[in-house]
Amino acid sequence: MEMDTKDSEHGFSNPELKCDHDGSRQRDEELLAQLGHEQELRREFSVFTVAALCLCLMASWEALATVIATALASGGPPCLFYNYLLTFIFTICISLSLAEIASIYPTAGGQYHWVAALSSASTRSAPAYATGWISIGGQVIFSASAAFAAALEIQGLIIMNNSQYEGTRWQAVLLYWAILAYCYVANTWGIKILPHTNLGAGKTRSLS
Numbered sequence: 001m002e003m004d005t006k007d008s009e010h011g012f013s014n015p016e017l018k019c020d021h022d023g024s025r026q027r028d029e030e031l032l033a034q035l036g037h038e039q040e041l042r043r044e045f046s047v048f049t050v051a052a053l054c055l056c057l058m059a060s061w062e063a064l065a066t067v068i069a070t071a072l073a074s075g076g077p078p079c080l081f082y083n084y085l086l087t088f089i090f091t092i093c094i095s096l097s098l099a100e101i102a103s104i105y106p107t108a109g110g111q112y113h114w115v116a117a118l119s120s121a122s123t124r125s126a127p128a129y130a131t132g133w134i135s136i137g138g139q140v141i142f143s144a145s146a147a148f149a150a151a152l153e154i155q156g157l158i159i160m161n162n163s164q165y166e167g168t169r170w171q172a173v174l175l176y177w178a179i180l181a182y183c184y185v186a187n188t189w190g191i192k193i194l195p196h197t198n199l200g201a202g203k204t205r206s207l208s
Contacts, residue, residue, distance in 0.1 A: 031106065042191065049195040052202020062149065111135050147183065151175035 045053075071080040107113045112132035116124045154175055155167045186194060 044191055045195050045198075049198045049202075053198040055202045055205055056198065059146070062153075143180075143183070147179040148176050150179050 068080065071083065075083075101114050101118070102110075105114055105117050109132075112128045112135060115131045116128035119127055151172050155172050158165050159167055186197065190197075
């Protein structure tokens with residue numbers, strides 16, 4: 001089986017084509033080299049810290065709290081249960097598919113690189129470009145909404161524990177900006193403490 005030279009130059013080759021005959025797992029640097037990339041990012045996260053990060057990103061009880069009232073009022077407990085069950089099944093299917101692609105193309109680009117790698121050479125540019133911008137838009141919206149929700153939750157906790165405090169909109173906005181500033185500083189200059197922060201947050205969520 002011959003490798004497409006053009007695809008290899010752009011990092012779209014199949015990494016399995018150059019595996020050792022004994023089937024041993026190659027190092028990450030070698031795998032990235034096969035994909036046409038050079039190892040540049042520092043790997044600070046372990047399996048446990050990544051799992052803790054995923055646990056926090058799911059935001060299960062926060063997301064459920066925003067829709068449970070509507071679900072119970074509209075369809076009742078059966079509606080909530082069966083919707084949760086169906087969502088769980090289909091989400092697992094999507095996760096398994098993405099996990100398989102990520103194991104073949106473990107690059108920082110993520111979705112847009114996968115689309116380019118799995119599309120034909122004549123049509124890969126447009127869908128990869130669109131996927132990249134959709135991904136960026138989703139990350140921006142998620143970051144803004146998550147920080148805003150966190151600000152409101154912090155303000156709500158203060159109100160619950162201090163009856164004399166009266167929350168105002170401008171205070172919520174300041175909390176929102178403070179959370180965004182913390183995230184910016186932590187992700188820009190605090191890469192070494194992020195694994196510990198994620199692990200601590202994951203343990204806290206597991207106990208809550």
